[in-house]
Amino acid sequence: MLELVNVSKKLNRQPVIQSVSFRTPKGCFHTILGDSGTGKTTLLKLIAGLEKPEEGRILLEGRDVTAVPAEGRRIPMIFQQPLLFPHLTVYQNIAFGLETVGWDRGKIGEQVKALLAVLQISELECRMPGTLSGGQQQRVSIARALAPGSSLVLMDEPFSSLDPSLRRELGQQVKTLQRQMNLTVIFVTHDVTEALQLSDEILLLKEGKVLESGTPKELYERPKKRATARFMEAGNLVEGSVAQEVFHCALGRFPAEGIPEGPATGLIPERGIVMTPGDAGGRVTDIRYMGKSRRVKVLVDDIPLWIDDNFHGDLSVGQTVEIELPRRIYLIVS
């Protein structure tokens, strides 16, 4: 339903978006993930028609809208800070866009009440925005953006000003809403965990270019590039090389069938390593308590390995432990 083909954009004569292509099917929660300043907001503005690309094409439902301005595309966008009219009630804020396009009063009432109910803010209908919490205001902005019934919605870090538990709650609520209404959402974030939890597809952007794209599982467990594995904090990366279908590294030898000869990086998930008390193998150098598990850093032959440890027995920094690595590890060659 949404497609970008080799889209490029310069701002202040600097390339900000460079030949970006992707396709978002209908009903997909598609996240644009990347560091600050990497061009995520610019990409959303290009989709909304708030910026015009120098090169490339933007297609909506197969129609080329590259030259169509924002007013002609009418794609709702939700920003980090809720932008509500301060002098209108919650109801009036949500109804506003519907009145301007000529909906009749009965239909507006039904739509506003339905959205208030879905977002669990029916009791706020008559309140003024200034009397609401940040999370409540953001719920109202989401209701207002969804009101005209667009099947495509753009969201630019919509939860980043909220505290972590509210952020998770609202994220899950938006995800449920997106599924129920079969919305196509283009969601911008720099938060890897948020992207992994909410997305159907992730586009990883780096310095204005697509570094890699795929499902959360693909990018986290089977990244094609080292840079992706690093960004996703996918696990322990161990350098080595492949010779005759065997990967050699400081931690030992691992099968590497079908992998080309030469340098490679092994990816060992933190939860893929078993650690038991013992007097050989590794030395604990750091312990971070995470609640359900703990992250333990162990030096094995001078290689630091992070381990996700569910065994909550006594453990202290400086202690020696035995380490069991998986028999097979995933290898990255680019």
Ligand SMILES: Nc1ncnc2c1ncn2[C@@H]1O[C@H](COP(=O)(O)OP(=O)(O)OP(=O)(O)O)[C@@H](O)[C@H]1O
């Ligand atoms: N109007 C502008 N004029 C000149 N440069 C700009 C303009 N807007 C953004 N930029 C630059 O373009 C680059 C990309 O900015 P953009 O806001 O798209 O990044 P982002 O990934 O959304 O960042 P963040 O996560 O910090 O919001 C940055 O280097 C930024 O300084």
